[in-house]
Amino acid sequence: MANLEGLYEAILNGKLEQAVEVTNAAIAEGIDPQTIINGYMVKGMEEIGARFEAGKAFVPNLLMSARAMKGALDILKPLLKAENATSAGTIVIGTVKGDLHDIGKNLVASMLEGCGFEVINLGVDVSGEKFVEAAKEHNADIICMSALLTTTMNYMKEVVSAVEAAGIRDKVKIMVGGAPLNNDFAMAIGADGYSSNANDAVAMARRLLSA
């Protein structure tokens, strides 16, 4: 029997190799991928999130957990049957044009993915046009933008305008983040939500979609 508790532990402790090993063993035994994800992976990510919240884990721990989770998810994803996949919502995420910082953005993406969202990661240096295109194509519920430079964060406003111009603003929520931002800035550019870290980002995404 594959030790699925071990997967939970591996994700919680950020052990990539262990996560991959257990996942492979579980698949070989024919365990349903969705059960692995919902039963163990999401739980592991939620637990590390809770520890982060309580000040018992920090960014390096989150990053390592996200990496372990990603390793397991990459194996499981192709096996998921589209029709019975359950998703908390679809999210398009990217770092805005002119900016190549992606560590924080990738962490947010992993946390969201680890907590059951379908995430399309557009990478870095993403233009308004690309955000809009991807949001339309994937029928996204939320667009997430990241910026780490005081000079590139202003581009977020242009993306918001592009989303409006494309006529999809009422269908998609906009969430922003990155070290130089704050809530006032997010509200001023017409975004729906801001959060200062990857853990709150999950809560914020859930809140935006239940509103």
Next chain:
Amino acid sequence: MAHTVHIEPFDIDISAEDNASLAEIVNGLGIDFPCGGKGLCGNCHIELVKGTMEISAREKALLERKGLDSSRWRLACCGRITDDIVIRIPVREQVILTDDSSSRLYGEDGLAAAVDLGSTTIVVQLIDRKNGAVLESFSEINGQNVFGADIISRIAYALQGPEYSERLALTVREQVGRMAGDAVKASGRDDIRNVTIVGNSVMHHLFCKLDVTPLSAYPFLSPYNGRMEFTPSELGWNLPETCTVRFMQNISHFVGSDILAGILHTGIHRKDRWCALLDLGTNGEIVIGNRERILCTSTAAGPAFEGVNIVNGMRAVSGAVCRIDETSGKAEIIGNTRPSGICGSGLIDAIHYFLKTGRITPDGRIADDSPGRLEIAGGVALYDRDIREFQLAKAAVATGFELLMKHLGISLTDIDKIYIAGGLGNYIDISKARETGLIKAIGNSQIVKAGNSALAGCKEMTFSASDREIEAILPLVSHYSLETDPDFQDRYCENLFF
């Protein structure tokens, strides 16, 4: 209705319109605005001695994070004048690292001025080219500092409009011109041949009035990184017209002539074995090279090592905890006064000490159930978010260094010497910097403190004999772009741990 603002300790009165911004009133009085006056960093605090001034919840939170009582303190960049008030500006002394050694080169005629134009500090030295001796040495805080601490904040300021970039240009042009003029006057001579300036690429662009827009976002391709020459009258400087003013060329978009000067001075381009040069400032430039090839990059470590964004952080001046005894944990305070904060070298020591005593875990957590702070001395403490800041910065330096080595196909054992440049570099304890993972090295003997190598190299650049050497260095140098390295993220994650 106008109000009166009385400013201590300068004892001046300024009349202000109702609702005028406090930042504009105190501008030029020595307050820094590290986040560019955006109300994000909490570093521009001033004391409100008398009168009332509104305060927002966010301002309150920022002040409290700095351990400041919000009934008495305000952020200059957020404040509006609505009452007659008395304020006090915290005065900070400065210790600026200069380099008083004679130039390696000598035997040319007349005087020359070498200028190290840093984002934070400016050093001007007048040298006698006959014997290479330093005649005069002046240092000041860069007057642009009030418009933002890091280079991106300066760029953001300049991009607000032509009058803004003009203001930044004039600020440094006037300041450097005045300092050079004073140095010449003090020497009592008038045979100055050149003023040679080195600085990072943003300083270069701002001083030379080149458009900084291309430096504000990817792909950071600047149209002009070359050497720029001026006549004193063009700059409005009071120096003989026979003197040329030169801003030396950048190596690449984010590696400036200060690093070129560092290479020249440490002689990396003449070494048979690999040598590295590490600048532990905000931009975190790293160079690894030998006489065949030199690779450089910048890792954007941030200003944590300068005490910025550290809750009790301060510069290395009187009152700063600068060292902590490894065994007793006793803090050493600059000037032997009551401790009022912690500077870069103290930060490294504190983290090292608490790691060794097990109070900080290898992932950077505070081990016991203390409320997120570790007492150092007399109310000065290390907070958990300070440890985070340090981790982010040291991981950036360590990762940049590793990736340069990887790209060159070499490992630490292939490196002969690692030169540490810059202010902090001079004061840190090398073993502790190694043990906290900031500097990768096999042993202490591999590490050499190089002092202000930009200034030392700049002095050499004032000699025409250095031109040939610079011509020899440039073709060897290439820039490595960390942002496109797919390994950055994984290595960075690993390097965040202790």
